[in-house]
Amino acid sequence: MTTSVGRRWATLPLITPAIALQSLFFFLPLIMILIVSFTYRDTFFFSPVYTLDNYVKMFRIYRIDFQNTFFLAGMAGLIDIIIGYPFAYILLRKVTRFADVFRAILIIPLFGELYIAYGLLYLILPGGPVSRLLDTLGISPLDVLYSAPMAIFGMSLYTLPFVVYNIGISLQGIDRSYEEAARCLGASRLKTFLRVTLPLSLPGIITGWLTSFGWNLGTLAIPVLLGGPILGTRVLSNQIWTTSLVTSDFGMGAAIGVMVVAITMVVFYVVVKFSRGVLI
Amino acid sequence: MTRVEAIDLVKRYGSFVAVDKVTLRAREGELVTILGPSGCGKSTTLRMLAGLIQPDGGRIFFDERDVTSLPPDKRNIGFVFQRVALFPHMNVYKNVAFGLEMRKMPKRVIQERVKEALRLVHMEGYEDRMPSQLSGGQAQRVEIARVLATDPEVLLFDEPLSNIDAKLKDELKYEIRRIQRETRKTLIYVTHDQAEAFAISDRVYVMNNGRIEQEGTPLEIYTNPRTPFIASFIGTTNFIETSLKDYDEKGGIATLEASGLEIRVRHPSILLDRRRRYFISIRPEDIKVINPDDQKSYLNSFKGTVEDAIFIGTTVRLNINVNGLLLKVDTYGAERFNFLDSKGKEVVIGFDSCTILNM
Amino acid sequence: MGRGMYERLSSILSYLYLILVCTAILLPLSITLYRAIVVYNPDGSITISFQSYTMISEAFWDKVLVNVSISLLTVAIDVAIAVPAAYALVKYELKAKRLIFTYLNGVWYVPGISYGLALVLSYYFVYKFLLGFWGFVVAYSTGFMLLALLTAIVAFRNLDPVYEEAARCLGAGRLKTFFKVTLPLVGPGITAGVVLILVLSLNEFITALLLSGPTRVKTAPLQVFSDIRHAGIQPFVAAEATVLQLVSLAIVILYLKFFGTKYLRGAIMI
Numbered sequence: 001m002t003t004s005v006g007r008r009w010a011t012l013p014l015i016t017p018a019i020a021l022q023s024l025f026f027f028l029p030l031i032m033i034l035i036v037s038f039t040y041r042d043t044f045f046f047s048p049v050y051t052l053d054n055y056v057k058m059f060r061i062y063r064i065d066f067q068n069t070f071f072l073a074g075m076a077g078l079i080d081i082i083i084g085y086p087f088a089y090i091l092l093r094k095v096t097r098f099a100d101v102f103r104a105i106l107i108i109p110l111f112g113e114l115y116i117a118y119g120l121l122y123l124i125l126p127g128g129p130v131s132r133l134l135d136t137l138g139i140s141p142l143d144v145l146y147s148a149p150m151a152i153f154g155m156s157l158y159t160l161p162f163v164v165y166n167i168g169i170s171l172q173g174i175d176r177s178y179e180e181a182a183r184c185l186g187a188s189r190l191k192t193f194l195r196v197t198l199p200l201s202l203p204g205i206i207t208g209w210l211t212s213f214g215w216n217l218g219t220l221a222i223p224v225l226l227g228g229p230i231l232g233t234r235v236l237s238n239q240i241w242t243t244s245l246v247t248s249d250f251g252m253g254a255a256i257g258v259m260v261v262a263i264t265m266v267v268f269y270v271v272v273k274f275s276r277g278v279l280i
Numbered sequence: 281m282t283r284v285e286a287i288d289l290v291k292r293y294g295s296f297v298a299v300d301k302v303t304l305r306a307r308e309g310e311l312v313t314i315l316g317p318s319g320c321g322k323s324t325t326l327r328m329l330a331g332l333i334q335p336d337g338g339r340i341f342f343d344e345r346d347v348t349s350l351p352p353d354k355r356n357i358g359f360v361f362q363r364v365a366l367f368p369h370m371n372v373y374k375n376v377a378f379g380l381e382m383r384k385m386p387k388r389v390i391q392e393r394v395k396e397a398l399r400l401v402h403m404e405g406y407e408d409r410m411p412s413q414l415s416g417g418q419a420q421r422v423e424i425a426r427v428l429a430t431d432p433e434v435l436l437f438d439e440p441l442s443n444i445d446a447k448l449k450d451e452l453k454y455e456i457r458r459i460q461r462e463t464r465k466t467l468i469y470v471t472h473d474q475a476e477a478f479a480i481s482d483r484v485y486v487m488n489n490g491r492i493e494q495e496g497t498p499l500e501i502y503t504n505p506r507t508p509f510i511a512s513f514i515g516t517t518n519f520i521e522t523s524l525k526d527y528d529e530k531g532g533i534a535t536l537e538a539s540g541l542e543i544r545v546r547h548p549s550i551l552l553d554r555r556r557r558y559f560i561s562i563r564p565e566d567i568k569v570i571n572p573d574d575q576k577s578y579l580n581s582f583k584g585t586v587e588d589a590i591f592i593g594t595t596v597r598l599n600i601n602v603n604g605l606l607l608k609v610d611t612y613g614a615e616r617f618n619f620l621d622s623k624g625k626e627v628v629i630g631f632d633s634c635t636i637l638n639m
Numbered sequence: 640m641g642r643g644m645y646e647r648l649s650s651i652l653s654y655l656y657l658i659l660v661c662t663a664i665l666l667p668l669s670i671t672l673y674r675a676i677v678v679y680n681p682d683g684s685i686t687i688s689f690q691s692y693t694m695i696s697e698a699f700w701d702k703v704l705v706n707v708s709i710s711l712l713t714v715a716i717d718v719a720i721a722v723p724a725a726y727a728l729v730k731y732e733l734k735a736k737r738l739i740f741t742y743l744n745g746v747w748y749v750p751g752i753s754y755g756l757a758l759v760l761s762y763y764f765v766y767k768f769l770l771g772f773w774g775f776v777v778a779y780s781t782g783f784m785l786l787a788l789l790t791a792i793v794a795f796r797n798l799d800p801v802y803e804e805a806a807r808c809l810g811a812g813r814l815k816t817f818f819k820v821t822l823p824l825v826g827p828g829i830t831a832g833v834v835l836i837l838v839l840s841l842n843e844f845i846t847a848l849l850l851s852g853p854t855r856v857k858t859a860p861l862q863v864f865s866d867i868r869h870a871g872i873q874p875f876v877a878a879e880a881t882v883l884q885l886v887s888l889a890i891v892i893l894y895l896k897f898f899g900t901k902y903l904r905g906a907i908m909i
Contacts (some may be wrong), residue, residue, distance in 0.1 A: 010813075011727040018724035018743055018784065025781040026746045028765070029757035036760050045763065087660050094653040100900045103908050104891065105661045108668065110835075111887050112842040114860055118880050119667020122674050122872050129673065157664060165908065218750025220845055221864065237752040237845070244756055245852050254760065257753035268748040272741075332804050352807040359808035365801040369823045378819075379809035430809060 030261070037254035044250060054255035062239055062256065069236045072148065072223060073216035076155035077163070077209040083156065084163035084208060085201075091164070092171050106161045113158045117225040120154050121145070146228020154222040159215045163208035166271075170204025171197075207271045214267040217260055236260055281308035282342050282433040282466050284329065290337035291324050298324045300490040301338070306434075306483075309464045311457070313477040316487035317513065322470045323362075323438055325487070329468060330359050330436050342433055353382070355434075358427030358465075362439040364419045366411035372398070372422050373407035379430035397429035398422075400459060417448045424456070428463060435460070435467040441476065453480055474514050478502070486510050506638050511561040518562045518607050527552050534636070536560060539605045544579050548636045562634040564597065564610040569619070570630040578630030586622045596620060600629060668884055674877035691874035692882075699879050702859040705772070706883070709858070710840040713779040714833050717787040720780075722829060725791035726821075747785045754782065755849030762853060774854045775847070779840045786839070787832035790902065794828025795821075831902035834894045838887040859883055 040049040059066070091102055109116065123130050124145040131141045144150060174197060182192040220237040227235070236256055244253025284306040291299040299321040306312040314322040327333040329340060331352035340348045347355050366375050376397055380390045398404050401421040411419060420440055427435065437456070441449045457480040460467045471477050477484050478498040486494045486501060494506045505511035508519060522536035522543065534545045534552055543560065552558075568578075575581040584602035596616040598609045609629060611619050675691045724743065728736060746754065758778050762769050769777055802824060806816040844860045851857050860883065866876045900908055 011731045011733060014723040014727035015739065017720045018788070019739070021720055021781055021784060022743055022746065025758070025761075025766075025777055026749075026754075029754070029761035030749070032760045032764065033753065033757035044760075083660060086656060090653045090657055094650065095657065098654075100895070102657050102661060103900050103903075104895050105664055106908070107838075107891055108664055108888070110839060111668075111884050112839075112844050112860065114844045114864060115671065115842070115880055115884055116667045118863070118867055118877075119670045121867070122877065123666070123670045125872055129670065157667070160660075160664065214748070214750070218752045218845060220752060220848070225867065237750070240752050240756055241849065245759070245849060250760065253756060257756045261749050261753045264748060264750055264753075330808055332807070351813075352804070353810045353812050356810070357808055359805070361801050361805060363799065363801050365805035367802055367805070367820060367824075378806070378811070382810035382815065426809065 033254045033257055033261075036250055037258045039251045039254075041252075042248050042250045051251070054251045055259075058252065058255050058259065062236070065234045065236050065239050068223075068231060068234050069217060072151055072155060072227070072235065073213045073219075075148075075152045076159060076216050077212035079152060079156040080160050080163035080212045081167075081205055081209055084160055085167055085205065087160075088164045088168040088171055088204075092168055106164060109158050109161050112221075113154070113219050114221040116154050116157050117221040120150065121225050124150070145226065146230075146232070148227065148231055151223050151227040151232065154226050155216045155219055156212070158219065158222065159212035162211045162215060166208035166211055167201060167204040170201045170207075174200045210267045210271045214264045214271070217264055281464060283308050284434055284466055284468065285341040286325070286329060286338065287341075288338040289325060289328055289335050289340070291321070291328060291333060292336050297490050299328070299335075302487070302490070302492055304485050304492065304495070306466050306468055309466055310482045311460050311467045311469060311480060313469045313471060313481040313484045314487055315471060315474060315477040315484050318472055320487045321490040322472075322487045326436050326438050326468065326470045329434075330357055331355050332359075356430075356432050358430065358432035358435045360420070360423050360427055360435070360437045360440045362442055364411065364416070364423065364443075366414075366419055366422060366426070368411050370411075371407065372403070372409050372411070372414075375411070375422060376426045376429050379426060383430065393429050393431075394425075397425040400428060400462070401425045401455070416444050417452060420444060420452065421455075424459065428459070432465070435465050437467065437469045439471055442471070442473075449476070456480060486513070488513070503633070504635055505561060508559050508561070508637050511635070511637060516564055516608065518564065518567075520560050520562070520605065521557060522560055523557050524552055524554050527554070536636070539603045541582060541603055541605065543634065545634055545636055546579060546632070552636070559637045560634050561637055562607070562631060564608040565595075565612075566633050567607060567609040567629050567631040569598070569609065569611060569627050572628045575628060575630065579632045580634075581628060581630035583626060583628055586619070586625050586627060589619050589622055591620060598622070600627065602629070668881070668888075671877050671880050671884070674872065675874055675881050676878075678874075691878040694875040695879055695882070696875075699859065699862050699882075702857055702862050703882065705856065706841055706859045709772070709775045709779060710837055712776045713783060713840045714787075714836050716776070716780040717784045717836055718829065718833060721784050721787035721832070722791045725788050725795055726817075729792055729795040743788060744785050746782055751782075751843075751845035752849070755846040758846070759849050759853050762850075770854050772854070772856055774850055775856055775858070778846055778850060779843065782843075782846060783836045783840055786835040787829070790832030790835065791825070791829050794825040794831075794902065797828065798825055827898050828902045830894065830898065834890055835903075837890055841883050841887055 036044045037054055038050050038052065040051050040053065043049040091099060095102070124134070124141050125131065126141050134141050134144060178196050178200065179192055182196045183189075187195065218237055220235075220241065223232045223235045224238055226232065232238075236259075240253050240256050240260070243249045243256070286302065286304050289299055289302045290297070302321070302325050304312070304314070304325075314325060316322045324333060328335045331347070331350055331354075335348065338348075339346060342355070352359070366372075367378065370378070373394060376394045377390050380393055385393070394407070395404070398406065401424050403418065403421050403425060406414070406418070406422070411422075414422065423440070440456070441452055444452060453476050456467075456469075460480075469477070469480065481498060484496065484498055484501055485492050488509050494501055494510050496504075501510065502514055505514060505517075511517045511519070520538050520543070522538040524534065525537045525542065526535040528534075532547045534548045536543050536545065536558060545560065570578065570581065582602045584600040584607070586598050587601050587606065588599040590597045590599075595610045595612055596619050598611060598619055600607050600609050607629070676687050676689055678686050678688050678690075680686060727733070728740060733739065755778075758774075762774055766774075766777075798821065802820050803816050806820045811819060842860055843858075844864065847858045847861050848864070851861050859879070863876065863880050866873075866879060870876050
């Protein structure tokens with residue numbers, strides 16, 4: 001029961017600052033980027049030349065970048081599901097001692113993709129700890145390092161906490177009596193898992209994958225540092241940065257930026273529809 | 281000492297009417313209970329008296345003062361909650377002192393008052409304990425001390441004993457009565473426990489479905505329940521649907537008929553109408569298994585067969601079939617053991633008191 | 640093989656799995672640390688030395704200082720703005736509660752790269768006075784407000800209203816009740832948000848990358864990024880990369896030591 005001690009008008013001064021902050025520094029900039037995406041190069045700042053060219057050209061010029069980004073982010077999400085599902089399941093169902101330690105370690109990837117990229121970069125680079133091992137196996141470290149699998153591995157480490165969280169929330173929502181009922185009806189552990197637990201936690205799997213995908217669309221340091229000069233630089237985040245701030249083609253940078261926002265919005269809309277958790 | 285008066289209180293939640301034109305009064309220094317099943321609106325009524333909920337209609341007076349739209353902190357009340365509401369981040373002393381600090385009393389006075397309040401509830405020496413270190417009963421005592429320390433005009437207790445185990449509950453309810461007598465404060469007490477209400481109250485309001493169904497002393501309500509709900513909610517009873525056969529206004533005796541039996545009722549408390557059917561209530565403890573020779577000394581007496589005898593403890597409950605009518609009869613004392621294997625036997629039962637209910 | 644044996648085996652395997660995954664999570668940090676402190680001698684032996692930390696340039700420490708100031712200001716602003724908003728969202732009947740909540744959380748769903756560019760455009764065009772240090776503070780405050788909001792909402796929701804009602808009945812007004820009862824009781828929950836914002840804003844990279852050009856402010860993660868690209872994997876770069884990570888780790892461990900995981904669960908933890 002909520003207290004009705006308070007009166008309605010009292011909410012206004014409490015909530016207005018938050019709404020104002022988001023309106024001024026999130027929604028207004030978002031509208032600006034949308035407008036700029038319809039202007040030619042940097043004309044917006046003196047005499048705007050409106051055009052649809054950016055969007056028309058974008059898919060031709062940056063088709064590779066879209067492909068790369070989707071591929072890397074999608075694969076990272078998949079890896080996260082495969083690693084994260086057992087992790088969440090064990091953390092919630094099997095483990096009692098040290099559970100909080102494992103939970104705490106899951107915070108570390110939130111420190112940022114830059115550190116993940118750097119750590120993995122040094123791991124494989126010539127002179128690094130693994131390079132000797134690779135040498136004896138006759139593999140060139142650079143082949144391992146500047147490759148899609150390495151970037152995918154880095155991205156999946158980055159978003160693993162979100163996937164574990166999403167799957168965990170949906171596992172917590174499953175009434176244990178369903179599983180107990182299945183066991184009593186003669187289903188083995190494996191059958192119970194496959195026929196009851198897994199289908200019931202499917203929403204968590206879907207939201208987990210989408211969340212990972214959405215977050216990795218915007219990663220920059222991991223693909224650039226680990227993906228190498230060919231794959232790594234041809235991702236959307238890098239193009240947004242370089243076209244707008246390095247080559248001053250704000251129009252095109254904004255258009256790609258808007259495209260990424262649109263895709264992410266759709267992705268997270270689906271996530272919110274499916275998920276019951278508060279945070280993605 | 282303050283008089284409390286609530287007139288036509290209404291609270292709606294959407295289309296659901298939680299409290300429907302409730303009027304109640306508590307005289308100076310009186311202990312009044314609102315008794316009813318869960319969800320009947322009794323807590324909502326109490327919360328409106330406290331100002332925790334704004335009523336959608338009606339007025340509330342403390343003496344001559346209209347407090348209807350005052351917030352709780354301006355009403356000078358003492359509210360004791362069902363759940364332990366001691367602030368978990370303050371020790372017992374700080375908790376009891378809280379209300380006094382809010383009233384900006386000097387430190388010395390606060391010290392004295394806290395001591396006095398804790399003494400009153402027999403909790404001296406617990407000043408430094410944290411709420412988590414107290415048992416449920418101790419916490420509720422401190423809660424009462426916290427409320428008393430501020431010297432409120434009106435005490436409002438919302439099922440304060442419902443989360444306390446049975447033994448302690450019995451002890452604490454008499455404590456509450458003692459404290460109320462000692463402090464001579466007006467107390468409005470909400471509970472769903474009839475025994476608790478009857479043990480401590482001067483007067484009881486019985487509430488059901490958002491309305492007050494009956495008001496009176498515990499004795500009046502028990503012996504003269506006015507509606508089927510009250511008859512069944514308060515104690516156990518036999519309900520019998522009857523039709524009015526005859527009413528001898530001079531002798532003051534009404535005769536009602538059910539399953540071919542004639543049941544006589546002395547001085548019915550409601551106006552009777554020959555065309556209507558009436559429910560009557562007979563308490564199991566009012567029916568006696570009697571010697572067939574004594575039939576004349578009872579207003580009603582019938583022959584019946586014992587269908588079942590159940591040992592409950594202080595009573596043995598018999599289910600007796602009279603002409604197809606199944607009556608619950610309670611037997612007491614040493615003689616009750618004689619009935620333990622009376623199943624199938626023929627007996628004679630007699631009773632004087634029974635009540636015609638208002639539908 | 641008995642049931643007990645099966646349980647034992649599955650328990651051991653469970654722990655092994657968790658440890659394996661956690662090792663992978665810890666891999667980047669530990670490798671970076673390894674690079675920073677392990678020195679290969681010419682004779683092939685290995686020594687551990689913290690000399691690399693002394694080789695970090697003055698400029699980097701300056702940037703750490705800038706970073707810390709930005710983070711602390713961000714925390715202060717976010718708590719001041721989000722806690723009242725969370726209180727209103729939990730305690731009052733609002734018509735468009737879900738809509739407001741979604742509106743306040745929107746920024747979380749926009750990739751940092753796009754958000755950074757959008758901010759840069761608005762700074763160039765509308766908020767010219769924010770081209771500098773305050774541009775970062777405002778950007779981070781807006782971007783991370785959600786974390787303070789969420790943890791505060793969880794804290795307020797877990798707070799039994801009975802304490803506030805009791806305070807009101809004992810004569811405390813609205814404000815007194817909030818400061819003497821509500822805030823002390825939800826405080827630990829709100830600190831969860833503080834810790835998250837502190838850690839994330841200390842390490843924020845992408846938004847900073849976009850803002851650094853126009854604002855001419857460089858934060859420590861950006862220095863690390865440019866050093867990686869220009870100086871490669873020198874020990875001093877590795878040392879730089881560990882500084883803020885270790886600070887963040889210390890903050891998190893300190894927090895967990897005091898409060899445990901309970902206030903973070905449901906917000907970012909299961």
